[in-house]
Amino acid sequence: MPDSQVRLDFGFCTAQGLGPNGLAAADLEGLSRELARVHQAMAQERAQDVLGFWSLPAMGEKELEPMQAQARRLAGLADTLVVLGIGGSALGATAVDMALAGFLRHAFPRQNGMRLFVADNPDPRAFGQLLEGLDLKRTAFNVVSKSGSTAETMAQFMVALERMEKALGHEEAVKRVVFTTDPEKGNLRLLAGRDPYACLEVPPNVGGRFSVLSAVGLLPLMCAGHDVKALLAGAARMAERCEGAGLMDNPAYMFAALAMHYWRAGRNILVMMPYATDLFGLAQWFAQLWAESLGKAQHRDGSPALVGQVPVAAVGATDQHSQLQLYMEGPQDKLVCFVSLDDYGREITIPAMFGDIDALAYLGGQTMNKLIASEAVATAAALAKGGRPSLCLRLPGLDADAMGQVMFLLEAATVAAGHMLDIDPLDQPGVELGKKLTYGLMGRKGFEDQAREMEALDQAGRYLV
Amino acid sequence: MPDSQVRLDFGFCTAQGLGPNGLAAADLEGLSRELARVHQAMAQERAQDVLGFWSLPAMGEKELEPMQAQARRLAGLADTLVVLGIGGSALGATAVDMALAGFLRHAFPRQNGMRLFVADNPDPRAFGQLLEGLDLKRTAFNVVSKSGSTAETMAQFMVALERMEKALGHEEAVKRVVFTTDPEKGNLRLLAGRDPYACLEVPPNVGGRFSVLSAVGLLPLMCAGHDVKALLAGAARMAERCEGAGLMDNPAYMFAALAMHYWRAGRNILVMMPYATDLFGLAQWFAQLWAESLGKAQHRDGSPALVGQVPVAAVGATDQHSQLQLYMEGPQDKLVCFVSLDDYGREITIPAMFGDIDALAYLGGQTMNKLIASEAVATAAALAKGGRPSLCLRLPGLDADAMGQVMFLLEAATVAAGHMLDIDPLDQPGVELGKKLTYGLMGRKGFEDQAREMEALDQAGRYLV
Numbered sequence: 001m002p003d004s005q006v007r008l009d010f011g012f013c014t015a016q017g018l019g020p021n022g023l024a025a026a027d028l029e030g031l032s033r034e035l036a037r038v039h040q041a042m043a044q045e046r047a048q049d050v051l052g053f054w055s056l057p058a059m060g061e062k063e064l065e066p067m068q069a070q071a072r073r074l075a076g077l078a079d080t081l082v083v084l085g086i087g088g089s090a091l092g093a094t095a096v097d098m099a100l101a102g103f104l105r106h107a108f109p110r111q112n113g114m115r116l117f118v119a120d121n122p123d124p125r126a127f128g129q130l131l132e133g134l135d136l137k138r139t140a141f142n143v144v145s146k147s148g149s150t151a152e153t154m155a156q157f158m159v160a161l162e163r164m165e166k167a168l169g170h171e172e173a174v175k176r177v178v179f180t181t182d183p184e185k186g187n188l189r190l191l192a193g194r195d196p197y198a199c200l201e202v203p204p205n206v207g208g209r210f211s212v213l214s215a216v217g218l219l220p221l222m223c224a225g226h227d228v229k230a231l232l233a234g235a236a237r238m239a240e241r242c243e244g245a246g247l248m249d250n251p252a253y254m255f256a257a258l259a260m261h262y263w264r265a266g267r268n269i270l271v272m273m274p275y276a277t278d279l280f281g282l283a284q285w286f287a288q289l290w291a292e293s294l295g296k297a298q299h300r301d302g303s304p305a306l307v308g309q310v311p312v313a314a315v316g317a318t319d320q321h322s323q324l325q326l327y328m329e330g331p332q333d334k335l336v337c338f339v340s341l342d343d344y345g346r347e348i349t350i351p352a353m354f355g356d357i358d359a360l361a362y363l364g365g366q367t368m369n370k371l372i373a374s375e376a377v378a379t380a381a382a383l384a385k386g387g388r389p390s391l392c393l394r395l396p397g398l399d400a401d402a403m404g405q406v407m408f409l410l411e412a413a414t415v416a417a418g419h420m421l422d423i424d425p426l427d428q429p430g431v432e433l434g435k436k437l438t439y440g441l442m443g444r445k446g447f448e449d450q451a452r453e454m455e456a457l458d459q460a461g462r463y464l465v
Numbered sequence: 466m467p468d469s470q471v472r473l474d475f476g477f478c479t480a481q482g483l484g485p486n487g488l489a490a491a492d493l494e495g496l497s498r499e500l501a502r503v504h505q506a507m508a509q510e511r512a513q514d515v516l517g518f519w520s521l522p523a524m525g526e527k528e529l530e531p532m533q534a535q536a537r538r539l540a541g542l543a544d545t546l547v548v549l550g551i552g553g554s555a556l557g558a559t560a561v562d563m564a565l566a567g568f569l570r571h572a573f574p575r576q577n578g579m580r581l582f583v584a585d586n587p588d589p590r591a592f593g594q595l596l597e598g599l600d601l602k603r604t605a606f607n608v609v610s611k612s613g614s615t616a617e618t619m620a621q622f623m624v625a626l627e628r629m630e631k632a633l634g635h636e637e638a639v640k641r642v643v644f645t646t647d648p649e650k651g652n653l654r655l656l657a658g659r660d661p662y663a664c665l666e667v668p669p670n671v672g673g674r675f676s677v678l679s680a681v682g683l684l685p686l687m688c689a690g691h692d693v694k695a696l697l698a699g700a701a702r703m704a705e706r707c708e709g710a711g712l713m714d715n716p717a718y719m720f721a722a723l724a725m726h727y728w729r730a731g732r733n734i735l736v737m738m739p740y741a742t743d744l745f746g747l748a749q750w751f752a753q754l755w756a757e758s759l760g761k762a763q764h765r766d767g768s769p770a771l772v773g774q775v776p777v778a779a780v781g782a783t784d785q786h787s788q789l790q791l792y793m794e795g796p797q798d799k800l801v802c803f804v805s806l807d808d809y810g811r812e813i814t815i816p817a818m819f820g821d822i823d824a825l826a827y828l829g830g831q832t833m834n835k836l837i838a839s840e841a842v843a844t845a846a847a848l849a850k851g852g853r854p855s856l857c858l859r860l861p862g863l864d865a866d867a868m869g870q871v872m873f874l875l876e877a878a879t880v881a882a883g884h885m886l887d888i889d890p891l892d893q894p895g896v897e898l899g900k901k902l903t904y905g906l907m908g909r910k911g912f913e914d915q916a917r918e919m920e921a922l923d924q925a926g927r928y929l930v
Contacts, residue, residue: 007929007930008929008930009927009928010928010930011927013928014928017928046612046886057771067514068481082667086782086783086785086786087783087787088786089786090783091787102590102594102596103591104571104582104591104594104598106569106571106572107572107582107595107598108594108598117569117572120783120837121742121780121781121782121783121837122782122833122837122840123740123741123742123743123782123809123833123837124542124740124809124811124812124813124832124833124834124837125567125741125742125743125810125811125863126567126568126569126742126743127813127833128811128813129567129569129573130569130572133569133572133573143572148791148824149824149825149839151828151836152782152786152836152840154824154825154828155815155828155833155836156833157823158815158816158818158819158828158829159813159815159816159833160816161816161818162816162818187822187824187825189820199531209787233909245873247496248930249599250930251930254930255810265729265879268733268735268796268798269734269775275588276588276590276591277586277588277590277591278588278590278591279467284787285901287788288786288787288788291787291788291790291791291795292787292790292791294791294795295790295791295792295793295795296790296794296795297794297795306794306796306797307793307795307796308791308794308795308796310775310777310791310795310798310799312733312775312777313778315586316586317551317586317588317617318551318552318555318585318586319589320551320552320896320899321512321551321552321553321554321585321617321673321753321896322552322556322749322752322753322756323752323753323756323757324755324895324896324899325756325757325761325810325893325894325895325896326757326759326760326773326775326895327760328758328760328762328895328896328898328899329735329760329761329763329771329773329894329895330756330759330761330762330771330772330773330775331771331772331773332771333733333775334775336558336610344588344589345589345590346589346590347589348589348592348593348595348624349624350620350623350624351623351624351626351627353623353626353627354652354656357652357655358909358910358911359613359614359619359652360619360623360652361624361910362904362907362908362909362910363616363619363620363907364908366908367589368587368588368589368620368621368624369589369849370906370907371587371616371617371620371903371907372586372587372588372589374903374906374907375587375616375617375899375903377906377919378899378900378902378903378905378906378919379899381899381902381918381919381922382898382899382902394929398590408746420856425763428497428790429787429790429794430789430790430791430793430794431785431786431793432788433793433847433850434785434793434840434843434846434847435843436842437843437846437847438836438840438843439827440710440843441835441839441842441843442827442828442831442835442836442839443827443831444823444827445823445826445827446823454842454843454846455845457846462474462476462578463474463475463476463478463479463482464474465471465472465474465475465714465715465716465719465858
């Protein structure tokens, strides 16, 4: 039976595989001791239910049924679902839907399930194009905001609601909306108290960027026809593996240990580079998870920190012709994490032709699968020859189960890395200032100081070339 | 008359706008002297026609007619064009088409022009989905490779050609193909000598990542119905501005000077963050340009270097909910370049509703345009309050003229930055090793040593968790 487990391959991070820049036995022992302490802390956090996302994969019929009921209901009213959400409310559903339905999922009719759009920018061009392209009578909206005060999402909702009301009337418009929000409080709950909006819950102890396996990700994925039970099953198996104490048995600990080892050694950039176009969404989802969780100015005790590794989303083989030159010859400031697929789900044979042209003949009769897999391993080997470390998440294939595994692994790794940095990976205090200044510019009550501050700034003069 | 020029705003890079991390007058004077030397070198390169891309905007009817003829011919045979190309052969067309036809351009029917797909990965999943989704009888292919030996592109071509031949017969298949390649040599010229393939030229002194304004970008953009003359006109006006000697008048010099100033000060990351979903392709195109041009291990004289700034493609406002926490509180290792639009091309008013809820009332009656513009400037101001520099490329709007301007500006800035780093921005020697190792794995004749090397590597053992 082929191995259906996602594996982390760290051969090109070892002294054997990489040379002097690789980890020696002593490095691994040191990290192993450090992760033993992290393990204690995380076990305690799990026991105290601080890590709300950890128990999501264990959800059963009872928790899933309200989502399934909404998915069934919406499918009876509409053939398209638009998610209105931003950041953690958007990236998880996009990552899984892109992986399973394809990067080009909007270009061609779907086999089954509703068409899914995730509208994650209050950008009049992109949002206008979307609204005008849709048949609003056959469109449902899933508004995802824990607080119901996210300016971007709520502005989009207000615009969409008005247009739906014009097309269908108030009552029918309300029927085509599902709120995914806090179980009790917030503005969406307030609105649901006035009109009969359907509501699903985001557990209070699950933050946006860890929410893909909650209703935030699951409702859109159910509507789009994906096998969410397989997604949860894969995540559940990975959760079990990530509860192991030993660095050598726990892929999340190993991922965190390697990333933080190299971060401490000056590699402030972590490239996530799947060798599949359909996994670009996974790389972007990871970029939020890693950036927002680990980019922090304070340690847990409030003392100053200035930490965080910059995630970069790339795609192989494509970015071999874009970013690889820099990765091969630029400063030694990067760690690359490849994502490989043992099985691409379909095989394409390159026909034998042009046999008399050396530079083309070798391709004929071989599969495109072999070509891209060879490029992945050759690129890792070429980097290693230059003393440049890489790791590889090896996926058996691209299905819901594998996605559940890899996403849970990366969530657990992010929490472990947060402990290694001694910061809180679950908060995001840094974004408040920008929000307040925006409120000032938009004239929101109570933000008059910020309005004045922004006005003064503009008067400071512009520097234009 | 509103200003139709793209402007570079560097207020948040100055001591006045940013505080101690900003450039003082003395810094600007030093950079000004350095750029004067760069100017001499670039003027000489232009005179010697080393910078082939510089004269592309001046192309006239005579140079454009062969492309237009092919675009007309293909439009008579097909309603969809698939570009087979990777890296510089793909990113320019994608950037402009996404900007002008929208990020969601594949989801809805086009107003005019052919549907355009850019297939830039020999990935059996994504390429298989594309080929199976298309009606091959109504599809044309543009194969873009200077050498005609790019493994990824040629493998895709061989697969596509076989399928077209099955659907249409050899002769009709050949009619639906245009090669964009070297004027004289290479495998595509060889094939065009055997079968009557139409050919367009990539000027020998124009490299892939600087080729968007050659036939490489222009044929697909013509097929897709875009105004390439306006694109060239915008680029031509910018070329003129970029020939100015003074730092304060030349936006390309200023961009390079700021980026390299901060790179030398330890900011090894340059975030390109347009506040428009449709400009994500521009950010990805820039990422190749900046990474592949500046990531180099050797100076011009062959002495060792280890330089290059890591470009990161982001999108506002979306990534305020993904990357901004890291940009606000993480290490001081980033410079952010925003791209703003004075005019989004359409206006969406947020309807007045929920007037009794403070957190929503302020949105009603305002435009989404004002919201996203406020977020852009508030984010820059919030970063500046933390001593974090940013610049902003201010586009009057999103049309072909503005795209021509901004792309040329960034090309010219890349060459200037190459001079500041004293490396050759036009080569990419670092990617050869990975190619050779791939050839070894694929069994190409003459690469037996690489095959053995890769075999030995595999036997070194795997490290799996």
